[in-house]
Amino acid sequence: MPQTAPSTATLILISALSILSLNMFLPSLPAMAEAFDVSYAVINVTVSGFFIVTAVLQLIIGPLSDRFGRRPILLIGLILFTIASCIATFADHLAVLLAARLVQGAVIVGSVISRAVVRDLYPPQEAAGTLGQIGMVMALAPMLGPLFGGVLDAVFGWRASFAAFAIMGIGTLLLCWFDLGETHTKRAPTFLAQFRTYPALLGAPLFWAHSLCLTFAVGAFFVFLSGAPLVVQPVFGLGSAGIGAVLGSITGGFAFGNFLSSRYATRYRLSTMMIAGRLVATGGMTVGIIGFAIGIESLWLFIPCVMSVGLGNGLTLPAGNAGALSVKPELAGSAAGMSGSLQVAGGALFTSIAGVILARFSSPTALMGLMLALILAGLAMALWVRIMEHAAD
Incomplete structure (x- = not known):
């Protein structure tokens, strides 16, 4: 396990992945609806459902990372995202695709953990400066994601975006395994002790x-x-x-x-x-x-x-x-x-x-x-x- 704090580049990449996973495949929605012979409203559950899952998961991921550390929770989230991306790539039934897409919501771990890691490492004002650096690069993801996804869809079909998610998940997982050391060292000994600090x-x-x-x-x-x-x-x-x-x-x-x-x-x-x-x-x-x-x-x-x-x-x-x-x-x-x-x-x-x-x-x-x-x-x-x-x- 690495003993050093992660680089800013690593924090940017794990944050960017959480955004790309939302919008990169959007140009493929019409083709996905046609492939599964469903309406656009039905296939749009891959977007709305993802939003709901990420909102709920953030409430769980944060406390877990305070109790068990940033690194293990991040790695588990990335593993779930990668597995779900592989399943979505080869899904032949809509129910399988929708289930895999919801599990992909685990990628929100990158957004939560990156902010927590920055605060672990820096005092408030320096943390704001570092978050600004991350945000500056992150702003490119909403613009480039759909463009890249549109090209993949045009050349290889709708499954290509999910295959790209799987590859990105593997790459990000390896990067974090070697670069992201644990930054949260003042953890409560039990969940009960941690719960008492929530008020x-x-x-x-x-x-x-x-x-x-x-x-x-x-x-x-x-x-x-x-x-x-x-x-x-x-x-x-x-x-x-x-x-x-x-x-x-x-x-x-x-x-x-x-x-x-x-x-x-x-x-x-x-x-x-x-x-x-x-x-x-x-x-x-x-x-x-x-x-x-x-x-x-x-x-x-x-x-x-x-x-x-x-x-x-x-x-x-x-x-x-x-x-x-x-x-x-x-x-x-x-x-x-x-x-x-x-x-x-x-x-x-x-x-x-x-x-x-x-x-x-x-x-x-x-x-x-x-x-x-x-x-x-x-x-x-x-x-x-x-x-x-x-x-x-």
């Missing part, structure tokens, strides 16, 4: 303020991804490629925001970075809503305003994650799992609400209004963090 985390307003700020920030991102295709095509007359470019614009802003976090998180308080991110996003959305309200319905106004949300999230998320994991450092895994699960659940809820509203009021102004509401809620949580910090000083 200090779950009863801490500071933990919930950080986690809710993250949830609202991520919620605005999900609302945009789900709502933009409904409004940009009829208003701006864009084709699929144009819609893809608009969706990618928010990710570009997110990458730059993470770059700024990696540079400045060690110089400023975490709450300062969180508030700055919320103010940037607030400013961008406000300008966009005002512009469209007075008749400037331009794509060249819409895109910069959307990018401001990505930029704001890039400033907020590393600091917010570092803050949530620092409330009770010995329970960083549990904090990572709980906050991550809350973000997934919140994203699903906000997306559903946005779908209902945008189905009736399909306009960029309505979309930006929904995003602004979530951004302002996140700003309130960031200000709450600052107030509690001042009270503790």
Whole structure:
């Protein structure tokens, strides 16, 4: 077993795998529906079911890693993901494919453990800087994943993406086996002893303020991804490629925001970075809503305003994650799992609400209004963090 802490590259790769496993195979959904002779709604369970499983698993993975260590839980999760990917590759029945896809949700272990490991290794502000570095590279995964998956589907068919998952799983497992040493050394001797420490985390307003700020920030991102295709095509007359470019614009802003976090998180308080991110996003959305309200319905106004949300999230998320994991450092895994699960659940809820509203009021102004509401809620949580910090000083 390696005795050294993992490299940042290893943490990036295990985090990226959890994102690629969600979106890389999306271009294959129509072919999968045709292959199993089912509707698109049925095959879409491979997406919605995956979301549900990852939300639940994060609540389990975090506490397990606090009790037994980061390394064994990560390796077990990667093994399950790899086996499930192999089964999905050769699945001849829909039930087998769906079951394997749900087991693939174990890959969320990479997202939870990577954040916990960073907090094990660094104090809060340095952790935020490192999370910014990881996020900067990670922002490429949502853009490149579907592109790579589309090429695989076109050349080899829908099974190729799952075969690629299996290969990635094996490679990542070997990398972690040799590079990722145990970083959590202050473990409770029993689950009962660990359970007794949970009230200090779950009863801490500071933990919930950080986690809710993250949830609202991520919620605005999900609302945009789900709502933009409904409004940009009829208003701006864009084709699929144009819609893809608009969706990618928010990710570009997110990458730059993470770059700024990696540079400045060690110089400023975490709450300062969180508030700055919320103010940037607030400013961008406000300008966009005002512009469209007075008749400037331009794509060249819409895109910069959307990018401001990505930029704001890039400033907020590393600091917010570092803050949530620092409330009770010995329970960083549990904090990572709980906050991550809350973000997934919140994203699903906000997306559903946005779908209902945008189905009736399909306009960029309505979309930006929904995003602004979530951004302002996140700003309130960031200000709450600052107030509690001042009270503790």
